Amino acid sequence: MKAAPFHFHQPATLAELAGLLTSLSNARILAGGQSLVAMLNLRLVTPDHLVDINKIADLATLRQTGGTIEIGAMVRQHTLLHAPLIAQHLPVLVEALGHVGHMQTRSRGTIGGSCCHLDPSAELPAMCALLDAAFTVNGARGRRIVPASDWFAGLMQAALAEDEFLESISITPWSGKHGYGFAEYARRHGDYAIVGAGALLEADGEGTIKRAALVLFGCDTAPQRLPQAEAALVGTRAANIDFAGLAAAARAQEMMSDAQVTAAYRARLAGIMMHRAVKAAQGRLNKERP
Amino acid sequence: MSARYFGASVARSEDARLLIGQGRYVDDIDMPGMLHVAFVRSPMAHARLKAVDLAPARAMPGVVAAYTMEDFAGLAEGPMPPMAPHPLIKQPLTCHPLARHELCYVGEAIAMVVAQDRALAETAALAVMVDLEELPAVADARAALQPDAAPVHLGRDSNLLASLHTQFGDIDAAFEAADHRLTETFATHRGGCHAMECRGVVASYDQREDHLSIYTSSQAPFMVRRQLANYLSRDEQTIRVAAPDVGGGFGPKANVYPEEFALALGALKLGRPLKWIEDRQEHFVATNQQRDQFWTLEVAFTASGRILGLKGHGIHDSGAYAPYGVILPANALVCFPGPYAMQAIDIRLDVALTNLVPTSPVRGASRPNVAFILERIVDKVARHLGHSREAVRAASFVRAAQMPYFTGGVARDGSRVSYDSGDYQVALDMVLEKIGAADFTTRQRDALKRGKLLGLGLAACVEDTGIGPFEGASLRVTPRGKLVIATGAAAQGQGHATMLAQIAADVLSIDMADITVEAGDTGRFPLGLSTVGSRIAVTAGNSVHVAAQKLRSKALHFASLKLEVGADDLELSEGAVQVKGVPGLKIPLADIARALAGTTGVPLPGGMEPDLAATAYFESSGVTFAYGSNACEVEIDTETGDTRVTRYVVVHDCGRMINPMIVDGQIRGGVIHGIGNALFERMLHDEQGQPLTTTYGEYLLPMACEMPNIEIHHIETPSPRNPLGVKGAGEAGTIPAAPCVISAIENALEFQLGKAAPFITHHPVSPLDVVEWLDGGQG
Missing domain, CATH: 3.30.390.50 (CO dehydrogenase flavoprotein, C-terminal domain)
Structure with missing residues (x-):
């Protein structure tokens, strides 16, 4: 139960990340690692390159822009569970987060990781589907927005090309009394x-x-x-x-x-x-x- | 003896070190030049091993060596020696350290790869080319005994390993005398041990000393040395086997394993230290499990609910080999008739080979399985007669006045089984009172208002503990006045070091802080057996007690000579021998130890033997029987079938308790283990013998969120069979827990379905079972 050999990359900026994904083949992105690291150790996945995006600060922002909540792909589940912004506008997400793993795994696990891994039984992708979230995808070829209805491309398969990454998830809250x-x-x-x-x-x-x-x-x-x-x-x-x-x-x-x-x-x-x-x-x- | 420590909940002396990460487990051991091992394992449940090509692995980066069994020709050959030969096993059935020509379960080791680190070893192991011819596999013990079953091993004409039998009394007379008879069929299932620490081995060979050293995460290091010495044709003193800190054993670590032998062979061959740490996936296919027993039993009972006799047969899943002989099935038969006085029993148990991981005891061995059957039968008798469950137990229990009670059965050592002491009825009455059985129906009605079905469960048990013949102990006072206790009994987290020190501290009036315990290391004590069967408090505990008495006498004798005072006028106090009533007149034990350590040319006083030390091998005058009654409440969601244990009460008697806190910890952990067996843990295989549950996402262990608060009450009836009056407690929680929980589920279903409620005959019970019962009302 040790991972097969891989090359490790740790980009610090979105541009660096985009560049790496363009130049590398058979690469996997490492977010919170709560599923991927176990899969690596079980050798269920054997990437040649592991691209750790934990150092990219721009991916970890949580903010409200106009009427929309924008959650960076690397925002931790623990952060979301305790964010007043989420509690106020997306209370169903808070309720779902209480069922996501355990405190220890939520402290590392990210919303983006969960939404790219796409376990069929996972709570967060389901809540994104429920809330009609918009997935902002980025890469060397530029940004594009994928609606939740198109995000689920197959079993554990997100609508991402090899040279793309999930940057953020945007959700427009329902009315205050929903x-x-x-x-x-x-x-x-x-x-x-x-x-x-x-x-x-x-x-x-x-x-x-x-x-x-x-x-x-x-x-x-x-x-x-x-x-x-x-x-x-x-x-x-x-x-x-x-x-x-x-x-x-x-x-x-x-x-x-x-x-x-x-x-x-x-x-x-x-x-x-x-x-x-x-x-x-x-x-x-x-x-x-x- | 004025007890200061015995009976007190002394904080465990092990814990400070373990809790801050200062433990020393096998994986913490590092040696210069040490290499790491990964095993190539069978991907098929049954196959002919036609060829193994190690060349691609040997060419991989970081690989130092790769071996099959053939590479060890000249060092050793043949299958591993059986640990527990039994006359009923005509042909011992153990595997080779590395398989030769045939693979008989998924996970059987084929080859080993030795590399600079484990990751490289695993990568190289994947490169080993194995040529297999798949053979038909048997994945069910019942199917294994069908006439047309495929052979589990080529060349064996039957999958029946042995057929065991127990009987006493006149079974026909008992059944004729009975007012009622019922026949029921049971399927009991237990998974693996799932200790927090998987197994692990470090082996090294010192060529100049011709000495082989093995560290292994084992419950039985002395057994490992014995078998390894036999296998390698070496003298035992050229091998040291030590169990360092071990993170849980629960039975399966009391075996001698192929990996221990393979690492030893590899270290001898290569001359470099080797380490192998079992990973969690390997644990599911390479560490012994327990799995299935299937039973059909007929019970005879009177109209008043007294059980007279039991007859029938069972099938036990042995797995692909029988490394531990027939210990597990033999244990099952010894468990009848449980806490009940019966006139006669006649029960046969067939041991079936399957192409699955070998089985050996898991916490409680077969006792939980048989407790499940007996308690279910008692509940069934109650339902049949319309009596309460407690009334049938009361009518059938062995009574306090009958102690010592000869059941009629014969123990594994051939002696007559006799229960030593206790009052089973008192335990039952107490547990009913503590759980509040009298007003349970009120709670049941209230729960229904919340849409929940509440059930009350009940189970009694008796457990043979402290089996002999011995675990010895040596006590020695150092020249600085500290006490060192050495014993062969290995510990896996139970708190032996605390418990043994408590016993010695009282006899010798030494502070606990001045006592160290060395255990489970063949280099530190000459003999040892195995930490199994709730036996260490009785065996090693009493050996420490007896040795401490001897050491005390020796210290008193020395002081009596030196001070010219009669030994009767002396006492031990605060690490010194003291003249009673004369505070200034004393000799510290340190001074006696130094004097008895000798000085060249100076005779020892009074011709005394050197060394302030003593050794004892206490031999129990019979097995001690712990017992108890448990009660619990479960709450069922009638929509989903979700079943939660909401309350759990234990009443237990393990004789005098050395450390009640440690006893409670043992019982609490044991109950959780039993709840796992009742509701969660199932080791699944497909029809080809492929394991389907090999991660903790698939194999459900009970976790903290699902566990109730466990309330524990003790009765202390001293055992008359040892000086300390103690009985074992390590498995007590597990044995009655599954039947207790299942009894509660059935009780809840009866509340909803009345007579249409099923009689539950298997465990674990899943929510799918529960909704099926709620929908159909059929078992």
């Missing part, structure tokens, strides 16, 4: 979820839902938004949400199976977690947050 909910089931606290769900709701003063977003994760190779169920929610009274219908919609999604968890049990959990997430969002709708 309802949010997060639920997941893992056998042990801190494990990757077997199945999880997230929900966001916005309603007018009369309690009619004006906007909804729903996501499932852990079920398929990438987080699943439920556009039909979202559309069905819009226009209904928040008090009259058809939870049974939502759970059925969640259960009807594509489900994986493995040696320990059947597709049928995943489907069962999908219904339960979706119900719980939407229920929590319903309860928080139009409430003042502390």
Whole structure:
């Protein structure tokens, strides 16, 4: 369980990083290392070059620009979990972060690392899908913005070219009184979820839902938004949400199976977690947050 | 003896060093010129090994050598010697240090690569070319015994390694006399040991001294030396085997392993020190596990709930080899009839070979498996009769007045099993009171309002501890008045050094701070066996006690001669022999030690033997039986099937406690181990014998967040079988924990489903099982 030999690079600037990625082949970017280092040691990945981006200060910024929260790819999960800016505007992210690994791993793990590694059961990519995050990709060929709907290119495969890197993630918060909910089931606290769900709701003063977003994760190779169920929610009274219908919609999604968890049990959990997430969002709708 | 330390929760003398990173584990050992080893292991569960080409590995950067077994011709040959030969095993079945012609499980070592560092060794190991012909594999112990099963080893006509049998009483009469009979089938599963420190070996050979030195993360360094000496045809004094600090053993480290032999052979061949540290992935395929036992048993009982007899059979998964003989299955049969007085039993256990990692005891050995079966049967009898679970136990327990109680069974050494002391009913009553069984139904109804099902679990156990024949100890006072205790018994974190020092400190009136303990090193003590079976407090503890008494007598005798005072008028106090009532009149032990160390030409007083030292090999006059009752509460999420243990109460009797804090630590860790067996740990393989759970993402160990607060209460019934009155405690937590948790799950399901609730016959139980039961109401 020792990594295969590789060349180690530690760029200090975005330009240096872009240059390295252009000139090197079979390179991997090292962010917080909470997944990659284990994969290196298991020799599941054997890059010729490891490019450590921990020294690039520009990647670790967290700021609000206009109506958008911009999270640098190297912002630590621990930082996000305790950032007042996130708590105020993206409370569902805070709730999800409490389920991401353990304090020790969150202190190193980054949002960008998680969103590039793309474990199907990971909370943060699912929340990015839920929040319609925009991924800012950079490289020698220049910047481009990838919407969350295009980010998930395949199993553990982000929409990044070999010479590109994820620079930041931009999220436009929902209105101040939106309802949010997060639920997941893992056998042990801190494990990757077997199945999880997230929900966001916005309603007018009369309690009619004006906007909804729903996501499932852990079920398929990438987080699943439920556009039909979202559309069905819009226009209904928040008090009259058809939870049974939502759970059925969640259960009807594509489900994986493995040696320990059947597709049928995943489907069962999908219904339960979706119900719980939407229920929590319903309860928080139009409430003042502390 | 006025106890100052014995019975007190003295802080562990090991901890300061270990907690600040000053421990010395195998991987902390460095030697000039040391090289690192990686093993090439079988990727298949069963294959013919046709050829191994080491040339590509030998050409890799940093590689110094690469070996297969053939390279050691002249040093040693053949399979490793069996550790525990048994008359029922007609043909010993152990592996070679490096495989020769056939591979029988995924992980079996084929070749070793020696390089400047471990990473280079691993890279080179990947370059070794291995030509294999895949053979049919057997991955299930039940399938192994089917007539058409593929052979686990080529050339063996059966996968049945041995068939063990235990019986006493007239089984037919017991079943005829019974009002009721029931037959049940059980599947018990336990994974591996998963000690924090994986195994590791450092081997070096000093050619001028012709001396081989082995550091190994072992529970049994003396056994390693014995077997290695046999294998290498060397005298034992030319080999030193030492277990330095060891980060947990839990049973599997009480084996002698191929890697220990391979490193020794490599060091002899190459003449340079070699280090191998087992990594976590190797641990899943190269360290012995426990895995499966399948049982079908019929129970006979009266209308009042008294259990009269048990008969039936089981199948035990031995894995691909039997390095530890049939210890594990034999242990299972010794565990019947548990804490229950029965008229007769008649049980057979077939030991099946499979193409999986060999098995040997994991904490509790087979005791947790048999406790699971017995406690499940008792619960079943209760349900069948409509009696409470505690009533059936009360009707069937061995009673205090029957002590010493001869069960009718025969121990592994051929002696009659006899429980020495205790009151099982008192422990059961106490645990029911402590958990608040009387108002449990109120809590159960309240929980339902929160959408949770609450269940109350119960389990009793009895455990043979302190098996002989010995672990000895030597005590010696240095010329500076310090006491050195040496013992063969190796420690793996239990706090032996503290516990043994407590015993000696009281007898000799020496401060704990002036005592050091040297353990588990063949260079420091002549004989030792193995730290297994909750035996060290009884064996080594009493040896220290007896040796301390001898040393005390010697010190008193010396002082009596010197001071011309009768020994009866002397006492030991603060590191000196003191004339009672005359504070100024004393001789420090340091002075006696110096005098008895001798001076050239000066005779020793009164013809005394030199050296202020004493050695004892206490031999227990019989096994000591610890016992207890556990109760717990589980909370089930009826939607997800998620099951949490929310409360856990232990009542336990291990005789007199030397250090209650250490006992509590042992029990608490043991309970967690048992909860892991009940709810989390499953070592999965596919039908070809490929392991499916080889990381901690897949193999679930219980973690802190999932563990309840564990409340522990003690009863102290001194064992009459040793001077200290102690019994073992190392496995006590594990043995009843799985049946206790499963009993609680079933109790919760009964609350929801009534008579349709399943009778749970396997562990671990997963949330998938629970939702299936909740949906279908069938077991």
